[in-house]
Amino acid sequence: MHRFLSAPVAVCHSIEATRLIEATAMADLPPRALMQRAGQSLARFALAVAPHARTIWIACGPGNNGGDGMEAAIHLRRLHPNVVVTWFGDMRQLPSEAKQALEAAMEAGVTFAIQPPDSLRPGDLCIDALLGIGANRAPKGKMNEWLQLMRSAPSDLISVDVPSGLDAESGVLLPNMGFGETTMMAGILLPGALPDITRSVKHPQQRRYTLTFLSGKPGLLTGEGIDLAGEIWLDPLGAETWVRAVQPEWTVNRSKPKRVVDHHAHKGARGDVVIVGGAGDAQKDHSMAGACTLAGAAALHGGAGRVYMHLLDARAPRNNPLQPELMYRSIRDLDLQKVTAVCGCGGGDAVGTLIPDLFTDCKQLVLDADALNVVATDAALRTLLQYRAQMGWQTVMTPHPLEAARLLGRKDAAEVQANRLQAVRELVDVFECVVVLKGSGTLIAGPGMPCHINVTGNSRLATAGTGDVLAGFIGALMAQGMPAFEAACAAVRRHGEVADEWPTATQLTALDVAHRL
Numbered sequence: 001m002h003r004f005l006s007a008p009v010a011v012c013h014s015i016e017a018t019r020l021i022e023a024t025a026m027a028d029l030p031p032r033a034l035m036q037r038a039g040q041s042l043a044r045f046a047l048a049v050a051p052h053a054r055t056i057w058i059a060c061g062p063g064n065n066g067g068d069g070m071e072a073a074i075h076l077r078r079l080h081p082n083v084v085v086t087w088f089g090d091m092r093q094l095p096s097e098a099k100q101a102l103e104a105a106m107e108a109g110v111t112f113a114i115q116p117p118d119s120l121r122p123g124d125l126c127i128d129a130l131l132g133i134g135a136n137r138a139p140k141g142k143m144n145e146w147l148q149l150m151r152s153a154p155s156d157l158i159s160v161d162v163p164s165g166l167d168a169e170s171g172v173l174l175p176n177m178g179f180g181e182t183t184m185m186a187g188i189l190l191p192g193a194l195p196d197i198t199r200s201v202k203h204p205q206q207r208r209y210t211l212t213f214l215s216g217k218p219g220l221l222t223g224e225g226i227d228l229a230g231e232i233w234l235d236p237l238g239a240e241t242w243v244r245a246v247q248p249e250w251t252v253n254r255s256k257p258k259r260v261v262d263h264h265a266h267k268g269a270r271g272d273v274v275i276v277g278g279a280g281d282a283q284k285d286h287s288m289a290g291a292c293t294l295a296g297a298a299a300l301h302g303g304a305g306r307v308y309m310h311l312l313d314a315r316a317p318r319n320n321p322l323q324p325e326l327m328y329r330s331i332r333d334l335d336l337q338k339v340t341a342v343c344g345c346g347g348g349d350a351v352g353t354l355i356p357d358l359f360t361d362c363k364q365l366v367l368d369a370d371a372l373n374v375v376a377t378d379a380a381l382r383t384l385l386q387y388r389a390q391m392g393w394q395t396v397m398t399p400h401p402l403e404a405a406r407l408l409g410r411k412d413a414a415e416v417q418a419n420r421l422q423a424v425r426e427l428v429d430v431f432e433c434v435v436v437l438k439g440s441g442t443l444i445a446g447p448g449m450p451c452h453i454n455v456t457g458n459s460r461l462a463t464a465g466t467g468d469v470l471a472g473f474i475g476a477l478m479a480q481g482m483p484a485f486e487a488a489c490a491a492v493r494r495h496g497e498v499a500d501e502w503p504t505a506t507q508l509t510a511l512d513v514a515h516r517l
């Protein structure tokens with residue numbers, strides 16, 4: 001058993017692949033052996049997490065996830081004076097291993113309670129063994145109520161394999177599920193009536209763990225899965241050989257930026273970047289030039305040798321005393337074959353007029369924000385992107401979920417969020433370039449590449465301008481010679497790491513991120 005994200009290589013399998021691993025491992029082992037290993041592992045983990053728990057509540061569900069809980073109960077009951085086991089299920093419908101586990105638990109003297117423990121205190125432990133990878137609908141009624149109770153309790157929480165009700169692949173909570181205090185109104189429970197909250201309002205600091213079995217699950221690392229899962233531990237249950245035999249679909253992003261560090265390097269060797277965007281509206285007295293400044297600062301601090309700025313806002317000043325290294329030039333005066341262009345930051349509709357030239361002339365291109373909105377509405381640009389791919393030219397797109405929805409012709413961001421992993425793959429297929437789908441658990445995918453899930457970063461990056469900084473940074477790494485996919489992975493990882501390293505009591509601005517890259 002080990003902390004999943006501390007391993008040098010951490011991979012995730014789809015549910016289908018996990019089932020295949022489970023089936024091949026089970027075929028080579030005596031009946032119930034894998035579940036017994038899971039139970040033993042869970043019991044050990046429970047005692048390590050909450051050694052002073054006054055009460056351990058194991059909530060077991062109707063399938064094999066519940067079976068894992070019962071196997072753990074057999075061990076914990078010998079080692080702890082107050083283990084409360086509740087079980088949802090129908091003996092006739094239990095899968096065979098879980099049924100054997102239930103019978104063994106009864107034989108071992110495990111008693112089953114009808115209700116959860118009366119009071120749960122800090123230091124106590126809840127074990128969610130309600131649903132695992134077999135969850136196929138939103139938990140309702142009492143199961144949902146008990147899940148809410150566990151997730152809003154002051155005690156620690158271990159989710160077995162997967163937090164119940166989470167789609168282990170997409171990281172989305174199965175719909176119509178409400179949590180925590182906000183679903184109680186005037187003493188009446190309103191499941192799913194209000195938006196889901198995945199952190200208890202009353203006890204936001206609840207320690208959460210997920211002990212997952214066999215292999216990593218992508219849904220624990222993206223979307224709502226991150227908050228629900230907490231700290232992830234993995235026990236391959238001795239089935240490593242079978243795990244290795246099945247190709248993983250996702251890998252945790254570990255890439256690091258490679259910058260030009262040679263002593264003899266001159267500024268030309270570090271590559272040139274041009275930032276294109278920063279539109280203005282004289283009538284409204286608006287200017288988006290700041291977005292370009294942020295991307296430019298990120299490109300400089302990301303190691304580019306020279307950074308040019310093509311500003312669309314004619315009124316915006318052509319110098320920035322706070323970042324005097326930035327050089328203001330029109331793209332018409334640059335050799336576009338030799339620069340990496342970062343296009344779209346604050347570009348408005350006006351950026352559309354420059355995109356065809358950039359697409360046909362620029363071998364290395366990062367498309368962000370308004371450039372993506374232009375691409376979404378212009379089929380000819382899609383063809384140009386395919387042409388670029390055939391030429392071996394490199395393009396990176398960095399949409400947030402709403403931009404991704406526009407690119408894919410979906411109704412709204414929620415449709416993308418409903419299956420981020422599928423969305424990023426579709427974007428790669430349609431646009432034939434590297435795609436960074438931003439958001440909680442940013443995803444990076446490219447043609448012929450395994451999808452990378454990023455695990456650095458936190459909600460402090462959800463401020464204006466951080467996207468411009470990421471785009472500028474990717475451009476800087478490409479300009480220094482990193483291939484597009486590697487540059488995107490490395491930039492996303494470092495960008496998130498800056499937020500993780502930043503002192504919690506200090507506000508983090510986009511410019512701070514740029515300066516720390």
Ligand SMILES: NC(=O)C1=CN([C@@H]2O[C@H](COP(=O)(O)OP(=O)(O)OC[C@H]3O[C@@H](n4cnc5c(N)ncnc54)[C@H](O)[C@@H]3O)[C@@H](O)[C@H]2O)[C@H](O)CC1
Pocket residue numbers: 022026032034035038061062063064065066068095097130131132133134135136137138139140143160161162213214
């Ligand atoms: N088999 C083994 O030796 C091991 C299994 N492991 C654990 O098993 C689960 C997967 O088990 P499975 O039975 O396929 O799925 P679940 O336990 O998640 O439950 C499926 C069960 O529940 C019903 N169901 C689905 N959604 C709901 C809902 N919202 N409300 C009520 N009931 C629901 C569904 O119809 C089925 O009857 C895996 O995650 C591991 O924890 C271990 O890997 C060890 C070896």
Ligand SMILES: [K+]
Pocket residue numbers: 065128129130131132159160161162163164
């Ligand atoms: K669970």
